[in-house]
Amino acid sequence: DIVMTQSPSSLAVSAGETVTINCKSSQSLLYSGNQKNYLAWYQQKPGQSPKLLIYWASTRQSGVPDRFIGSGSGTDFTLTISSVQAEDLAIYYCQQFFDTYTFGAGTKLELK
Amino acid sequence: QIQLVQSGPELKKPGESVRISCKASGYIFTDYAMNWVKQAPGDGLKWMGWINTQTGKPRHADDFEQRFVFSLETSASTAYMQINNLNIEDTAAYFCTRAKFGYWFAYWGQGTLVTVSS
Numbered sequence: 001d002i003v004m005t006q007s008p009s010s011l012a013v014s015a016g017e018t019v020t021i022n023c024k025s026s027q028s029l030l031y032s033g034n035q036k037n038y039l040a041w042y043q044q045k046p047g048q049s050p051k052l053l054i055y056w057a058s059t060r061q062s063g064v065p066d067r068f069i070g071s072g073s074g075t076d077f078t079l080t081i082s083s084v085q086a087e088d089l090a091i092y093y094c095q096q097f098f099d100t101y102t103f104g105a106g107t108k109l110e111l112k
Numbered sequence: 113q114i115q116l117v118q119s120g121p122e123l124k125k126p127g128e129s130v131r132i133s134c135k136a137s138g139y140i141f142t143d144y145a146m147n148w149v150k151q152a153p154g155d156g157l158k159w160m161g162w163i164n165t166q167t168g169k170p171r172h173a174d175d176f177e178q179r180f181v182f183s184l185e186t187s188a189s190t191a192y193m194q195i196n197n198l199n200i201e202d203t204a205a206y207f208c209t210r211a212k213f214g215y216w217f218a219y220w221g222q223g224t225l226v227t228v229s230s
Binding site: 001038042044055061091095097103104 | 147156157158159171173174207211214215216217218220221222223
């Protein structure tokens with residue numbers, strides 16, 4: 001099974017800051033057949049279902065603000081949130097969909 | 113619009129069974145597999161498995177075999193998950209979420225909270 005390791009587990013930020021969340025997979029998520037990375041990012045607020053933010057490691061889902069940026073390839077990926085807003089306080093999960101599905105343990109974004 | 117609407121919260125005793133429903137609308141039900149995801153209190157997301165909505169064939173994640181039964185009522189565009197022989201560790205929110213095989217989870221149900229307590 002592919003293991004997804006996220007860091008940090010929590011992050012305290014002030015509004016307007018830029019934050020970076022890291023996600024590492026135990027094997028490459030880059031499929032040679034289409035040169036796409038099978039990695040997605042989700043946001044989950046308390047009491048809500050997860051919301052898809054990014055797929056193919058860097059493609060924003062329709063309606064997601066452009067302050068959410070996904071990057072990386074192979075085994076190392078990053079979600080960057082520029083100019084954090086209060087509404088961005090949530091838990092963020094990475095997920096691989098290269099071989100069935102596995103989620104990272106999550107990163108909780110809190111207010112400093 | 114695309115919606116996945118799940119059944120309401122359940123309170124069960126250890127050893128009992130529970131069946132959760134997930135009614136899909138706004139798309140062709142058999143065009144997408146239905147996945148199930150567990151979230152224990154204060155914990156992260158765990159993929160439990162999927163059911164092929166065209167064939168009814170399930171695929172379980174390693175930690176979710178035996179007691180977890182995925183089924184369909186295709187005529188009603190509804191997927192079900194039954195958990196047999198419940199134990200305290202099954203207390204969690206359970207989400208259904210649709211996806212084509214090898215793709216991400218763009219649509220989720222609202223979640224069903226199952227509480228197992230004696």
